[in-house]
Every structure is written in structure tokens, then in C-alpha cells.
Amino acid sequence: MAYVDELVDRFTWIDYMVFSCMLLVSAVIGIFYGCFSKKQDTNDFLMAGKSMTAFPVAMSLIASFMSAITLLGTPSEVYQFGFLYWLIGFAYVLMTPSAAYLYFPVFYKLQVTSAYEYLERRFHRSVRWLGSFVFIIQMTLYMAIVVYAPALALEQVTGLNVYISVSLICFVCIFYTTLGGMKAVLWTDALQTLIMYGSMMFVIIKGAIDIGGFDVVWQRNADSGRAQLIDFDPDPTTRHTFWTLVIGGYFTWITVYGVNQAQIQRYLSVQTKQMAVNALWINFVGLFILMLTCCFGGMVVYANYHDCDPIRSGVVDKGDQLFPLFVMDTLGQWRGLPGLFVAGVFSGALSTVSSGMNSLAAIVLEDFIKAGCYPNISENAATWTSRALSLFFGLLTFALVFVAEQLGNILNAALSIFGVVGGPLLGVFTLGMFFPWANSTVAKASGQIHLPSLPTSIDGCNFTIVEPTFTPIPESDPGEPLAIYRLSYMWYSATGCFTVIVVGMLVTLVTGKQDVRALDPRCLSPAVLWLKNWIPGLDGLGEDYVHEEEGLKENNSSVSLGNVNPGYKSETTENTSNGYSPEESSKL
Template sequence: MADAVSLSDVSAQFTWLDYVVFSLMLAASASIGVFFGCFGKKQNSSEFLRAGKSMGTFPVSMSLIASFMSAITLLGTPSEVYQFGAIYWLIIFAYALVMPTAAFLYIPVFQKLDVTSSYEYLELRFHRSVRMLGSGIFVLQMLMYMAIVVYAPALALSQVTGMNIYVLIFLICAVCIFYTTIGGMKAILYTDTMQVVIMYGAMIFVIFKAMTDVGGWDFVWEKATEGGRLELINFDPNPLTRHTVFTILGGGYFTWLTIYGVNQAQVQRYMSVRKPYMARRALWINLVMLAILMLTCSYAGLVIYAKYHDCDPIKQGLITKGDQLFPLLVMETLGSWPGMPGFFVAGICSGALSTVAAGMNSLAAITLEDFIKGTFWPNISEENATRASRGLSLFYGLLTFALVFVAEQLGNILSAALSIFGMIGGPLLGVFTLGMFVPWANTKGAMVGTVSSLLFTFWIGIGAQIAKAYGQIVDPKLPTSIEGCLLNVTQSADYVTQIPITVQEYEEPLAIFRLSYLWYSAVGCFTVLIIGTLVSLCTGKQDVRKLNPESISPGVLAVAKWIPGLKELGKDYEAENSKEIQSTNLGSLNTGYVPDVEDGKLGKYTTSEVAHL
């Protein structure tokens, strides 16, 4: 039988030494920002946003991991496995498909065009209006995601320390704003590297100690089997089923391709390396580290179940959300080890800081390049551009803090975060894919396809959230037990008396609202491709002879000479390669391509013609 314990008992174990350990991590992050901001190379806007294209493989690979493997992964994945089973670990195989796709089909386009904002591509391929639309969608996506990322570790800290959650939110945002605004991209990359080490070290140590305490590997595996947590294969083809092999591999592939293929935060990292091949190497290292992290987090869920298999803390009333399970395990396992809970909290916060820093910097880049330079102040000086970059980072950090109060209403943080990437990221992936893989797509097709996709995915996502709020859709959780608890609600105010609630019955929701959240991105992407292609064919398809081959994915160019209507594009690409013409930016006259003022497309000129423009 489990001893009765209250949250006050748990939080009392977070001692002054834990605060010191946690504070040292925050101080180290801030110090890196001060170093690069005050003692490093003098920063201009390129240095601030792209680290002057001077970075090597290792810090970029660590930053790629840290950017989107945050507290959402560290807290949400163990909770997912505890409540729904370990099938989610199959997402590793989706990562294995995403990395080569991003490395060979998407990243080369951005590198050849040498963009700062990935949305520059949309103007060069289509029109400025498409660029503005894409940039606006990205800003919405990242602000929502960053708010969730800040809320998740604040929840964990509040759980284990007893501190006010809003004070903790402010602390996390303040430190992140400081080192990001002062140090720029270099500070972010090196801080991410340090934070990844802390994150992995904390997770591995906690899991090993907890596994040993509950009875070892065999006991964890035995209880997971008995509790049905090891159903690793489910070939149900129904897309309405929350997690199946097809949902995780197919839906997960498109969900994470939106991040590693076209997301501005990741593209900035690809563009910060000295040589193009370094970005590909960073992705391979990232893949290995991702696999290790996901296996570790998934196993953490099994260890948590072994610990609480007969005394579920949620049913017991000790905690209210699954995302609090891991912090509770940490305090009950390491509470008697002064300093170790602080180390774990530092690991959770490291993931949050790195993600928010990446988001702030990418949003600053988007706003500067796409809105300020692109629309309001095209001739801005380098000095003012650098000041604007810092000011924008500060602004988006403060805005993230404000939006955290919305994020706490979203429920399960893992599915909430991935739903956002699907609803918003899917249409973005679709419009980039349309431009890179459908050479005859035109501006009208891109605009209509993107807007239609965004409305469609939001209709599905918001409809699903409303249906869940009314109890029409309930994700079936695996059974848990409280038979082993020493229940005595008079011992602590933290226990909750369970009172039967009469649930009002509502009409059955539309079937599409039951669609697994992992399919949102695929739905959004294919909606853009289908509608965008059809509209382009109906309104006058793009003349491929006017396209710069470097704006098309290498995968399409490799087979273009065998496709009717694309032969000229393929021949042109081969001719360009044979002459070893190096493009730097489609907006520059050095590329041999200049904008066609009439339709926003790229018109091609000879070197002599460009010289006279």
C-alpha cells in the first residue's frame, strides 16, 4: 500500500540547494548572452539573426534538437505513455523519414537562394502577397507554440517547488528575453548546446534512479505488460483512431516535416553554418539524438506507471494533469537528494528556454525581413536593422508572456502543441511544397490554396476542441487503479473528494472532428496542393521557362528532363550547373534573375542584359 502524501510534503523537499542549482543554470544562460553581446564580434543584423554564417556542425545540431524538443517532449511524452500506452515511440521512424526529405529536397533550395527569412522564397517563387500571408501565419503559429512551451515547465516548477506559477512564468520569460536580445543567434546556439546536455543528463539520471527504486527493468516491463502499456503495434487503418502505426508514421511524418523542412526557426539554423554540407550533417546527428530522447521519454512513462500502477496520482487527487506526473516522480524519487530536484528542474527549463529563444529570434527575423524591409522601410540602415532585431526579440518575448495565460486552458500539452503545428504548419508546408514541387503553380493557386487550407484545418481543429469541451469526444485512456493507495482525505487538503457529476448528453459530432490530431498537417498540406494546382490550371499556369531552376526542389529537377512541359527547366538546370554559376539571392542582380514587375514572377535575363538593367 502506498503511503499517503500531499503536495505540501512534496514541495517541502525542494530545498535552498535546489534553488541554487536551478539559479546557476539560469545564470549560465544569461552569461552566454552577455559574452556574445558585449565581448564577442560586433553584431550587425546578419550576425544577430544568422550568426554571420560562421557556425559549425555540432552547435547547430544541438540547437536543432533543443528548438522543438522542449518541456513539451520531456513532460508530455511520459504522460502520453502512462495514460495511452507506448505506441507513440514509433514517431522515431517518422523522424527517420523526415530528415532525408528535409536534407535533400527542401534545405538545398533555401541554401542556394541564401535567404534570411524562409518566406523570401514565397515572394521569389510567387508574389509578395504570398510571402506576407505565409509570414503572418508563421507569426501566429510560433506565438501559440511558445506560450505552451513556457507554461509547461512553469507547471512543473510550481508542482515541485510550491512557488506561484505566474512568478515562475515571468522568471523563465525574463531570462530568455535577456540572453536572446543581448547575444543574438550565437548566444542561442551555444546556450542550446549547454541546455541539451543538462536536459539529457537530468532525464537519464532520474529515470535510472526511479527504475532502480521501483524494482528494476524486469519489474517495469512486467507492470507495463500487465497494464496494457506495451501495445506497440496497431494497424487500424481508421484515421479517426488517435494513435496507430499509420497515424504516427504518416501523420507524424507531415507534422515534423513542417518543422524540419520549412519552419523559419530551423531554416535560420541551416543558414548559420559555414558550408551547406554542415546542415545535412547536423540533421543526421539530430536524428540520432532525437531517437535517444524519444526512447528515454517513452521509457520514463513506463517507469512512472510501474511506480503508480496501483495508486494513480490523478485519480487519487494528488495532481490534476498528466503533465505533472514526471515532476511528482522526481520529487518522490530524488527529494531526499539535495540539489538533484533542482538539476531536474533545470533540465526541464532548459528545453523551454531554448525553444522560446529560437522562436523569438525567428520572429524577429521574419518581421525585419518580410515586413520592415519588405514593406515599410526597404532602405533601412544596417545599424537600425540591428536595433530593430533586438527590439523585435524583446517585443515577442513580452507577447509570449502575455499569451501564456491562454495556453493553460489547452489541456494535454503534447497533443495541443502538435495540433497547432498541424492546423497552422500544414498549410505552410503545403504552399512551400506547391512552389518547390509543382513548377506550373501560379500566384493565384498559392493564395487560394493556402487560405482554403488554413480555414479547413482550423474548422477541424476548433470543432474538435469544442466537441471535447462538451464531452462529445473523449480520448480513451488505459485503465489505472487506486487500490494500493492509503486513501484518507482528512490527512491533506490536497486530496479531492470525488463527487458524481451528471453529464449532459449532446449530439454526435461530425466524424471529421474525430480525426487524429497527427493528421492535421497532412490534411493542410494536401489541401494546398490539390486546390493550388487546380486553381493554377484554371487561371493560366506558370510559364516554367521564366522560373529560376534554383527555386525548384532538386528532386523535381532531377527528373524534369523526362517530364513533358518541364524539359526546358531540366535542360536549363543542367546548363546552369555545367557553367558552375553560383546563385546567392534571387533578389540580387548577381544571380542573373530579377523580378518581373508585372506579375511578381522571376524573369530570366542574360548576363549582358542584367548588366544594363
């Protein structure tokens, strides 16, 4: 293993050119859609004019939340705690059909721009505003973590100041997102996803071959206890088990793919409903492959450093720096390959931040401006407001990086944010979609928790390790934390979700059930509509609402037609009843 100073010298102008080309191409895509494509309106800027196909949307779905957090955090997780984390891939098996067939159809029928418009239609406008505000907090914190992670990697391999790296990511992203809108975001995401896969695959395969092949990698990890494939421990305070990763992981990731604004916006940017479903299944395959690749990458890193731990020997300060160190240590002599890796990590950050900026602009415009302070805003003003909001959130992300660097392990921090903030949001949407009776009345301990990593060695280090010369001051025992603080972070989302559902149903019992006859059936999950004949209390579901809407449409049609033949029926009235055909309406 080389010293850090030597590794920095290996990053040459060729490597800078490689990842500069990626930044340049992203900027050019933004210029194309901003300056040479047709004039953008708000629908084009936020929803890509609903003209996209499945492939770029699927690539964007992968890139939006799997970025640098996965590329850096997952190998670090496996290096320190073992291969057991691979089980989270099975959470994707549960998550994908749920998102595609239980949650997405609701948003598609309503054709919303903001996912939180659903909360107003189902509950009340105040619930919509609260949900949007919570999402803003979640997404801005997550974006800051995603920006900080690759900046940390770049500092490790090149010596470039972390804040210069942050500036590059933020301002290139601000440029093409603000200029090109959703189409630029989707196509740059597709490009950046391919770069992520290419760089990771090459680095891991080359690293495994260098130490004797995949058999050697597996054996060295097995000898250290890192090759454990499954653990059925039912204790919810155990950090990673089959139950925490599969069941807890399902609730963590359904918050992202089921009800998250950034993903819903992508689903609704395609031409047809089936294209969105296809994009979700392509996304599933991509997610599973990427997760297994990154997990195996952690095993390759350990196999290379099994007798000289870079953290204990002082070569790196944090586990998140392990994979960049490994890249420079094994591929540094290959001019351009470290640059490809850095481009891959940068790509992940750019895709996530651009998606976040666009989605945040959409919900502020739709939920707080159009549905609040300025409902009659003109189309031109709305488009320019969207650009201004996108710029604002890009700058806010830059500022919050100073908070992100205090959060520790990036994978743990990111998934904890999904759980703590996203879990209650999932609970509100689930309450509305799966519980027709719910009404609109619903409106880590410092010093106590230590995560022991698996054993490492420094016996094989080929350099002198300088031991600390000071005597550490003994700390007082903080005592045993409360059980709730020892709960695995993978259960945060499920806990938040079920808490909201239980409280919501209790309040409903006290204050009175929702009249299901007056409920818009489009606000319910297809699962409820499929099973309504077997669920007590759903007789006449949506009948009053559908009949009221049909009456309004007929009245409006009569007013607009004037003296036209009274026997005439408009095509809209004939073929649809607020999103339902006559046959569908008769079944409700």
C-alpha cells in the same frame, strides 16, 4: 507516495542553486556575445554571421522543438495511453532525409534570411506576407505553451507560483537573446540540450532501479495493456496507430524541420552546406534517443504508481504533472537532483523561446519592414530593430501564457498547433518546390470528443482518499461529432498540406499553368531537377530565366567596367549564373 506538501519541503536551497546556475550561465553567454564579442550587425544578430559549425547547430535543432513539451508531455502520454507513441520515432527516419535533401537545398541556394522570401520568389509578395503572418501565429502560441509547461512543473515540485516561474523563464530568455543574438541562442541551446539529456537519463534509470529493474517496469506495463508496440488499425479517427504516428507524424515534423523559419535560420547559420546536412543527421540521432527515453520514462512512472494513480487519488490535477511528481517522490532525498531536473525542464523552455524570439524578429524585419514599409532601412537601424522585435515577442509570449493554460494536454496542444497551422504552410512550400506548373493565383468539438485512457488503480494508496461530497449534475448527451472532428490530431498537418496542394493545382488548371521556362530553377526541390527528364511538360525548364539573369549580369558588368577591355569577363559572370555554374546552366 508522499503528499504534495511533503514533496515541496524536499526542494531545498541546494536545488535552487543548481537551476539558478543554469540560468546564470545562459545569461553570461548572452553578455559575452552582446558585450565582449565583435560589434554585431544584422547578419550576426539573426544568422550568427554564418560562422557556426555542425555540433552547436544540431543541439539547437533538437532543443528548439523538443523542449519541455517532450520532457513532460511524452511521459504523461505513455502513462495514460500506452507505449505505442514510441512509433513516432520512425517518422523521424522519413523526415530527416526529406528535410536534408529535398527542402533544405532550396533555401541554401537562395541564401534567404526569411524562409518566406521563397514564397515571393516562387509565387507573389502577398503569399510571402500571408505565410509570415501565419508563422507568427503558430510560433507565438507554441512558445506560450512551452513556457507554461515548465512553470507548471516547477509549481508542482517547489510550490513556487506559476507566474513567478513564467517571469523567470521569459525575462532571462529575453535578456540573453536580445543581447547576444543568434550566437548566444545557439550556444545556450547546446548547453541546455546536454542538461536536458543528463537530467532525464539519470531520473529514469534511478526510478527503474528503485522498483526492481527494467524487467519489472515492462511487466507492470504489460499487465495493464500499456506495452503495446504496434497497431496497424487503418481507421484515421483512431488517435494513435502505426499509420497516424509514422505517416501523420512525418507530415507533422517535416513542417518543423523542412520549412519552419526557426530551423531554416539555423541551417543557414553554418559555414558550409555539408555542415547543415551533418547537423540534421546528428539531430535525428538525438531526437530518436530522446523520444525513446521519454517514452520509457512514462512506463517507469506507471510502474511506480501502478496501484495508486496520482490523478484519481487527487495528488495531482493534470497528467502533465505526473513526471515532476515522480521526480520529487523518488529523488527528493537526494539534494540537488530535483534541481537538476528542474534545470533540464527550464533549459528546454529557454531554448525554444529564444529560438522563437530570434526567428520571429527575422521574419518581421525581412518580410514586413525591408520588403514592405521601410525597404531602405540602414544596417544600424535594422540591427536595433531586430533587438526591439526580439524583446517584443518575448513580452508577447509572457502575455499569451494565460491562453496556454486553457489548452489542456500540452503534447496534444503543441502537435495540434503544428498540424493545424503548420500543415497549410507546408502545403504552400511543397506546392512551390515540387509542382513547377503551380502559378501565383493561389494565394476539437466541445463536449463531444472524449479520449479514454488506459485503466489505473488506487487500491495501493497508503493514504485516505477523500471522495467528493457533492452530487454532479448530469449533463445532456452532446451527440456524435462529425467524422472530421474525430480525425486523429496526428493527421492535421497532412490534411492541411494536401488540401493546399489539391486546391492550388485545381486553381492552376483553371487560371493557366506557370511558364516553366521562365521559372527560377533554384525554387524547385532537387527531386524535381533529378527527375525532370522523366516528367512531362518540363522541357526547357528555367532556360529563359537563366538566360535573362545572365544578360542582366553582363549588362551590369559592362556598365561598371566602363572603358575596360571589352573582352574581359568578371569572375562572377564567368563562374556563376545566379547560383549556377555554366555546366549546371547548360543542363537546365
